[in-house]
Amino acid sequence: MNDLMLRFIFFNLEIIMQGVVLITGASRGIGAACATLAAQQGWDVAVNYARDEAAAQRVVAQVQAMGRRAVAIQGDVGEEADILRLFDAVDRQLGRLTGLVNNAGIVATGMRLEGYTWARMERIMRINVLGTLACCREAVKRMSREHGGTGGSIVNLSSAAARLGGANDYVDYAASKGAVDTLTLGLAKELAPDGIRVNAIRPGLIDTEIHASGGKPNRAFDLSHLVPLQRPGTADEVAQAAVWLLGEASSYCTGTIIDVAGGR
Numbered sequence: 001m002n003d004l005m006l007r008f009i010f011f012n013l014e015i016i017m018q019g020v021v022l023i024t025g026a027s028r029g030i031g032a033a034c035a036t037l038a039a040q041q042g043w044d045v046a047v048n049y050a051r052d053e054a055a056a057q058r059v060v061a062q063v064q065a066m067g068r069r070a071v072a073i074q075g076d077v078g079e080e081a082d083i084l085r086l087f088d089a090v091d092r093q094l095g096r097l098t099g100l101v102n103n104a105g106i107v108a109t110g111m112r113l114e115g116y117t118w119a120r121m122e123r124i125m126r127i128n129v130l131g132t133l134a135c136c137r138e139a140v141k142r143m144s145r146e147h148g149g150t151g152g153s154i155v156n157l158s159s160a161a162a163r164l165g166g167a168n169d170y171v172d173y174a175a176s177k178g179a180v181d182t183l184t185l186g187l188a189k190e191l192a193p194d195g196i197r198v199n200a201i202r203p204g205l206i207d208t209e210i211h212a213s214g215g216k217p218n219r220a221f222d223l224s225h226l227v228p229l230q231r232p233g234t235a236d237e238v239a240q241a242a243v244w245l246l247g248e249a250s251s252y253c254t255g256t257i258i259d260v261a262g263g264r
Contacts, residue, residue: 151195204261
């Protein structure tokens with residue numbers, strides 16, 4: 001058997017053995033792009049969504065068309081009961097989890113801090129920080145060798161706002177993503193002995209629907225002059241980095257935060 005054939009066999013074995021990944025907020029944008037790319041690379045995918053079941057089912061259909069298993073599971077990652085139900089559903093329908101992409105996150109209407117209500121700040125922190133913490137906790141219970149798992153990989157979606165600060169628009173969002181960065185670094189050290197890698201992606205100005213939810217649907221294009229590459233990024237470009245960190249190709253990376261921000 002020649003070297004070319006051996007490489008082909010090992011490549012396909014790697015695809016077959018990827019495992020089960022849960023992607024939060026996977027019905028659209030970066031989450032949906034991560035789901036379809038993960039499927040291309042051999043993952044079975046749990047597609048979490050908060051409200052839009054039809055969009056989640058479209059992502060499921062795309063994954064299944066690639067020959068991988070997929071389920072859509074509703075759950076608000078800002079609610080602990082939903083998170084517990086979400087992970088239990090993955091256990092029942094797909095089996096033991098080996099990958100988690102903490103993609104779900106929100107922004108609110110862009111304004112200065114003195115205009116923020118308590119409800120706005122609490123919601124941002126509950127979904128972006130507490131939700132990410134709780135999803136990591138439940139993943140560890142399934143992946144850790146201490147709990148009978150075989151290890152795994154967690155990828156957190158942070159933001160370039162964690163570095164830039166979000167002044168005059170989203171300092172609460174930026175603060176929440178700074179917390180995600182710190183969580184990534186600390187948890188990577190904590191979980192390395194358990195066979196779990198923890199990494200993060202910091203997207204910059206990406207052309208997704210999140211800007212509309214902040215009241216500025218054209219924001220990624222309006223600010224593209226601030227980006228050295230002179231354009232917003234795409235969800236697919238972020239997914240390429242996230243799924244790389246998720247898989248075995250990045251096996252010596254943990255505590256790594258990759259900027260996907262066009263040089264900004």
